[in-house]
Structures are given as C-alpha cells and as structure tokens.
Amino acid sequence: MGNDSGQVTRRSVLAAGAAMTPHKADATAPHLPTPEILKTYIGFGDKASGGAGDMASLAWMEGQLQAFGYQTRRQAIDVPFFTARSTRLRSEIFDLKLEPQAQVMTTGAGGLTAPLARLDGFPKPGAIVVAALPYRRWSSASSPEILAAGRAAVSARASGLILVTTGPTGEALALNVPAERRLFELPTAVLAPAAARPVLDAATRGDTATLIVDGDAGRRPAFNLIGRLDRGAAKTLILSTPRSGWYGCGGERGPGVVVWLRLAQWAVSALPGFNIVLISASGHEYDNHGAHAFLKTEAPKPGETALWVHLGANVAARDWREAAMGMLSPLPSADPQRILMGSTEFVPMLGTVFAGEPGLEAPLAAGAAAAGELDEIFKAGYTRAFGVFGAHRFHHARSDDARCVEPALIDRLVPKFKAAIRAALA
16 A cells, blocks of 8 residues: 555546457466466555556456456446555654555644554543554454544544554554545554554653654545356356455465466356356455445346355465564465355355365354455355455565465365365256
C-alpha cells in the first residue's frame, strides 16, 4: 500500500468491461511448472488492488485462462488507494518507519506533533496514542481488539493512533478494512513490534513525538477476472481465488493461484457435464470487496451451482520454526494454520481425501468460524461448497515472498483437490 503508484484510468474501466473474449477450449495448453507460476506471480510485486502488481497479475492470469479455452471478462470495482511519500514517527531519540493503515487519513508533510501516550495509560486529549496488540497473526482491523483500541483512542480525543502488531515476524502488518468507510477518524499507522520498545517507553514517559502520514489518498478502479466455459449444462462448477493483497503475497496468495490454474485447466476435459465459472477477485484487502461485486451481479445462482471451491489464504505456505519473535528458520512442511471448511455433507469426504495434510486433515463444517470470501459464499446461500483459508507466519507482512513457498507442498494438494471435486460432484 505505502509504495504503490500503479494506476489505471476511468476510461480503462469502460474498456475492460467490454464483452467476453472467446477462446476455443484447450486442456492441452502448455502446463506451466509450479516454480514458474510462483516466480511470475510473486515477481509482479505488491498486489494492492488496482495497482501495478495487481494489474500485471490480472493480465497474466487472464492470458492463462484464454490459453485453456475460457471466455474472459474483467468486472470493474472501485477501491481506495494510498501512495505514500513519508510515514514515520520521530522524536529526539528515534526516527522510525511506519506502515500507513488504510483507509488512510493523512497528516500532511509536516505531520502532527503531540505527546505520546500508551492506550492503557489513560491518555490525555490530543495525544498520539500507542496501542500494543497481543501476540497474533493479525489480518483485519475489524478484529475486536483493534476496534476496541481505535474506539478508545477516538473517545480519548487522541490526535493519532499507532498500532503495534505483535506477531511471529516482528514486522508491521497491514490490516484489512472496509471498502466504503474509514474505521477510525484519525491518522493511524502500524509500528513493527521489533522496533516498538523505545516508543512504548517514550509513551510511558509522555515524550513529545511527530507522526507523519503523508501521501496521496483516493480511489481507483480494480478488476475481478472472470472466466467462463458455458456448455449449456444444467449445473455449474465455480472455482475462486483472490488475487490482491497488501504486499507481495507469496505464501498468502501464491499457492492458491497455482492450484486454481491447475484446476481450471484440468476441468476443461475432466468435467464435460458441467459449465465452469472461474473468479479471481481483486479488492480482497477491502473486506472481500471484489467477491461482493461478483456475488451481486456475476455469480451463478445457488440453485444453478453444483459446487463452489474456494482457494483462499495459506492454501500451502511453508512453516517456520519460531525461536523468538522475528527469529524464524524455514521448515520443509506446510504451515498448519489453515482451515478446510465445507458444507456438512462434504466433511467426511474431505477428511478422507486430505488425511495427513497438516491443518487440512480435520475439516470443519460451514459455520461461524468461516472467514474471508468463503464466509461470503456460505452466507450467500451456496450450500454445496468447500474451501481453504488461513494465516501463515508471514501473513500480511512485507516479507511474505518466495521464501514462504515450497512447490512440492502445493503440487501434492492438486490431485487431492481434484479427487474432492469429483467426489462432491458424483
């Protein structure tokens, strides 16, 4: 988010919403090796919705679907963006880089200068409040603890808010937010827990500091990628994966993109009795904004859908040995903090198919634990669905890069997803 300057124009929204591009179905198109897919997707850089990396990923994935024989269409959505010039916290004893927290309220180039105060220290009006969050793999600003911190800061009439996202990597983590409103009406930024000690000490003393959140904020178009193979069948298979995210999204999105492309190519010849609809949504970091748009106007109706399979975050990211916060060493196994969830009728089958896969071997029935786009799918009335979501150790961190994926961990899941789809459609 902070360094994303990729732009598309309003005119391009109209052009991209044009009629679908038809292609002849071809399941024999070249099969890209998993390392090449990962290298390409991760190599596009930050995936902020509507930015350069997201748009490059869109064009590349669209080309893959067309090579498989799908008709493709881009569905336009409208998303916030922020291009940072400077996001820092400065005092006489430190000068630290922060991550701007969406939706961004700027301070201007000069920033705002005020006493620091800890949230748990009864801050006085006008203070820059520092809130140290408990240890977690943070993902959303709508988490109860973060909402409580923001509301308390606003209630105390704070001039700014700094969140410390305590977690495995010791990094500042970007947090998902709604697309249409700002959660907290004050400049807010995120501080890496690894750098937080001098700030917390300064806040305890009430030292004066300057918070700078300077840059260009606004809205821009982004696009869902939709692929269709309409055979005139009575029922449709839907395959979905989000495409966007705050940073490089290597482990968060890369494995899901690989599996989605593999299943998309396979389904052309393997499932001739079904229509196929593919959706790769942008707007994920804005509370599933792209998925909402697809469900509202483009998705087949629940009664027309034989099965919906969703590939969310952490489908197969690498696990890490954690000696202490920020002291991680890679493991050859998959991070088990991933949930396989499905309609109740599918749970026994999913448990059998994914037996032995850490985190996936104990599937859950659809319910309150659902998150991300899969939650939206169930709430929209799709009673025949399953999918994966989770948060690996580098979730929403800038360092979620190629180190966070291992191709073999992804490839071993592809035949299992195929088996589960066949069983669910039988």
